[in-house]
Amino acid sequence: MKLKTTIAKLLLLPLIATAAPEPASLAERNETLAERDARMEWFRDAHFGMFVHWGLYAVPAGIWKGKPTKTNNCAEWLMRAGKVPIAEYSELAKEFNPQKYDADQWVVAAKNAGMKYITITAKHHEGFAMFKSKASAYNIVDATPYQHDPLKDLAKACKKHGIKLGLYYSQNLDWYHPGGHGNNWDPASKGDPEAYVDHIVIPQLKEILSNYGEISILWFDIPNGVINKARADRIMKVVYQCNPDIIVNNRLGGGYKGDIQTPEQHIPPMGFPGKDWEVCMTMNKSWGFAKDDSRWKPSRDMIRKLCDIASKGGNYLLNVGPTDLGEIPDPSLERLAEIGEWMKINSKAIHGTRASVFPLLPKWGRLTTRLLPNGNSILYAMVFNPPKDGTILLPGLMNTPVKAVLLGSKTGVRTTSEDQAVRIEIPKSYRNKSDFVIALLLKGTPHVDASSHADQSGSFTLLPRQAQLTKPLRLDGASGSSGLRGGIEEHLSHWTKPSGTASWNVTSKTAAKLDLYIRIAAPEASDGSVIEFSIGNQMVELTIQSTGSWKKFTEVKVGTLRLPKGKSVLTVKAKTIHGEAPCNLGTLRLSPSRN
Numbered sequence: 177m178k179l180k181t182t183i184a185k186l187l188l189l190p191l192i193a194t195a196a197p198e199p200a201s202l203a204e205r206n207e208t209l210a211e212r213d214a215r216m217e218w219f220r221d222a223h224f225g226m227f228v229h230w231g232l233y234a235v236p237a238g239i240w241k242g243k244p245t246k247t248n249n250c251a252e253w254l255m256r257a258g259k260v261p262i263a264e265y266s267e268l269a270k271e272f273n274p275q276k277y278d279a280d281q282w283v284v285a286a287k288n289a290g291m292k293y294i295t296i297t298a299k300h301h302e303g304f305a306m307f308k309s310k311a312s313a314y315n316i317v318d319a320t321p322y323q324h325d326p327l328k329d330l331a332k333a334c335k336k337h338g339i340k341l342g343l344y345y346s347q348n349l350d351w352y353h354p355g356g357h358g359n360n361w362d363p364a365s366k367g368d369p370e371a372y373v374d375h376i377v378i379p380q381l382k383e384i385l386s387n388y389g390e391i392s393i394l395w396f397d398i399p400n401g402v403i404n405k406a407r408a409d410r411i412m413k414v415v416y417q418c419n420p421d422i423i424v425n426n427r428l429g430g431g432y433k434g435d436i437q438t439p440e441q442h443i444p445p446m447g448f449p450g451k452d453w454e455v456c457m458t459m460n461k462s463w464g465f466a467k468d469d470s471r472w473k474p475s476r477d478m479i480r481k482l483c484d485i486a487s488k489g490g491n492y493l494l495n496v497g498p499t500d501l502g503e504i505p506d507p508s509l510e511r512l513a514e515i516g517e518w519m520k521i522n523s524k525a526i527h528g529t530r531a532s533v534f535p536l537l538p539k540w541g542r543l544t545t546r547l548l549p550n551g552n553s554i555l556y557a558m559v560f561n562p563p564k565d566g567t568i569l570l571p572g573l574m575n576t577p578v579k580a581v582l583l584g585s586k587t588g589v590r591t592t593s594e595d596q597a598v599r600i601e602i603p604k605s606y607r608n609k610s611d612f613v614i615a616l617l618l619k620g621t622p623h624v625d626a627s628s629h630a631d632q633s634g635s636f637t638l639l640p641r642q643a644q645l646t647k648p649l650r651l652d653g654a655s656g657s658s659g660l661r662g663g664i665e666e667h668l669s670h671w672t673k674p675s676g677t678a679s680w681n682v683t684s685k686t687a688a689k690l691d692l693y694i695r696i697a698a699p700e701a702s703d704g705s706v707i708e709f710s711i712g713n714q715m716v717e718l719t720i721q722s723t724g725s726w727k728k729f730t731e732v733k734v735g736t737l738r739l740p741k742g743k744s745v746l747t748v749k750a751k752t753i754h755g756e757a758p759c760n761l762g763t764l765r766l767s768p769s770r771n
C-alpha cells in the first residue's frame with residue numbers, strides 16, 4: 177500500500193517519538209514504518225479531539241420511567257441497565273427530534289477549543305444508526321420525526337472548518353439487531369452473528385465510510401464477542417477498500433492490533449512509549465447525556481490533562497454528550513471555551529509537538545518538543561505550579577539554549593547552562609502564576625544525557641525502564657496490554673535467578689548522602705528473600721517482607737548510600753531468593769538523607 181509522502185515531511189518526523197509499532201501492526205496494514213509515520217502524522221500533530229456520544233439514549237438521559245437507572249455513569253447503557261425490551265426501547269425513536277441540532281456550532285466549539293478532529297458515535301450498543309442506513313430502518317432518518325441525516329451536516333461542517341471527522345461504530349455489542357452481542361434479556365435479539373456481521377455491520381460500515389466524504393478515524397468499541405478473526409478479516413477488507421489511509425483503533429477484536437492504543441478515563445503513567453495512543457475521557461461522568469450528572473471536571477484539570485497527555489506523545493479525546501434536542505450541554509460549552517482561551521495563547525506547546533525528551537515527569541508541570549526544519553528545536557515547559565525557588569531545572573540537557581520566551585507575553589526569560597543541565601529563571605511577575613508556558617529554543621535537536629540526574633530537590637528517580645538488565649529480569653507493567661482500564665505500575669519482574677541484575681547510571685554534580693527508597697511487590701512465599709544494592713564498594717541490603725501480592729506495590733526504605741561526584745552505577749542483585757523470586761521491583765528514589 178503506497179502513500180504519497182513528501183521527503184521533507186518525513187525528515188520532519190520526530191526523532192524522539194516516532195512510534196515503533198509491533199511488526200504485526202505494520203503487517204496488518206502492509207505498510208513500512210515510514211508509510212505508517214506519514215499516515216499517522218496529522219494525528220500525532222493534533223493531540224486533541226472531540227468525542228461525541230449521541231443516540232436514542234439522549235432521550236431518557238439516564239432516567240427510565242421516572243427513576244435513575246444504575247448505568248454505572250454510562251447513560252448510553254440505559255437499555256441494558258434497565259433490561260428494557262427492544263419493542264419498548266425502540267419506541268424512543270418516535271420521540272427523537274433534535275430540532276436544535278446545529279453541526280456548525282458543534283464544529284466551531286471544537287475548533288475554538290483547539291481540537292483538530294471530531295469522532296462521533298455513528299452507532300452505539302443500542303443498535304440505532306445516527307445516519308441514513310439502507311441496511312436497517314432503525315435509523316434517525318427512517319425511524320424518527322426528525323427524518324434528517326445529522327452526519328451529513330457534521331461532515332459538511334467539518335470540511336468547511338478544516339476539522340477531520342472520525343466515526344465510532346459498535347461492531348460487536350448491538351442490543352437491537354438479531355445476532356448482535358450483549359442482549360441477554362430479550363429473546364427478540366437472538367439471531368445468527370454471521371448474518372448480523374454480513375447484513376448489518378459490513379453494509380453499515382460501507383455506508384458510513386462512503387457517504388460522508390473522507391472519514392479519518394474508525395473507532396470500534398468492545399472488541400471480540402461476535403467478532404472472530406474471519407469476521408474481522410471481512411470487516412477490515414471493506415474498511416481498507418473504502419479508505420486505505422484511515423486510522424483504526426485497537427478495539428475491533430479478531431486479533432487486530434489497529435493503529436492506536438485506547439486507554440479510557442485514565443492516563444497511563446508513562447503513556448505508551450513507541451506507540452500511538454489516544455485517551456478518551458468524559459467532562460463529567462457519563463459519555464451519553466445524563467440529566468442528573470453534574471460532576472463536571474474543572475477546565476484547569478482538563479487543560480493539565482491535555483498537557484500531560486501531549487508530553488507523553490498521546491492524544492486527548494474529550495467527550496461531549498449532546499441532548500435529545502441536539503444541544504451540547506452548557507457546562508461542556510463553557511469548558512470548551514475556557515480550554516480554548518488557554519489554547520489561544522499556548523497551543524504551540526501542543527499542536528505539532530512530540531513527547532518530552534526527558535525520562536521523568538517533572539513535579540512542576542510537563543514538557544513537549546518541537547523539531548524545526550533548520551535542525552534546531554524548541555522545548556515547551558508547561559508550568560502548572562512554579563517551583564518555590566523561581567527556577568526550572570532541566571536535568572541532563574546538554575544543548576545550549578539560544579533563547580527563552582513566555583508564550584503570550586513579551587516578558588524576557590533568562591536561562592543558564594549548568595554542568596549537564598539548563599536552568600530557566602521564571603520571571604518574577606510569573607512566580608505566583610500557574611498554567612503558563614515557557615518556550616526554550618535550542619541549537620540542534622535535543623540531547624539529554626541518558627544517566628539519571630538530580631531534580632531540583634536533589635532527589636534522583638530511577639525508573640525501571642532506565643535500567644540495564646541481565647536475564648531473566650525484564651520490564652513489565654505501566655501501559656498494560658490494551659491499556660483500556662490501566663495496567664499495574666512499571667516494574668522489573670521475573671527475578672527468578674541470582675544472575676538477574678539491574679543497573680542504573682547516575683550522574684551527580686556533588687558528592688551526596690542519600691536515602692534509598694524502592695517500590696516493591698511480593699507475595700508471602702518471597703518473605704525472607706534478600707536483595708542487595710551497591711554503588712562501588714558500598715552496599716545496602718533489604719530483607720523482603722511480603723506486600724501481599726506481585727501487584728501490590730509499596731515503598732520501603734533500604735538504607736543510606738554516599739553518592740560520589742560525577743558518574744556512578746547503582747546495581748541491585750538478589751542474594752537470597754525464597755519462592756519464585758524476591759519481588760517485583762518498581763521505581764527507585766534516592767533522596768537527600770535526613771540523618
Ligand code: FHN
Pocket residue numbers: 250252253397398440456463
Ligand atoms: O461501553 C462503551 C461506553 O458506552 C463508551 O462508549 C466508552 C467510550 O470509550 N466505550 C465503551 C466502554 O469502554
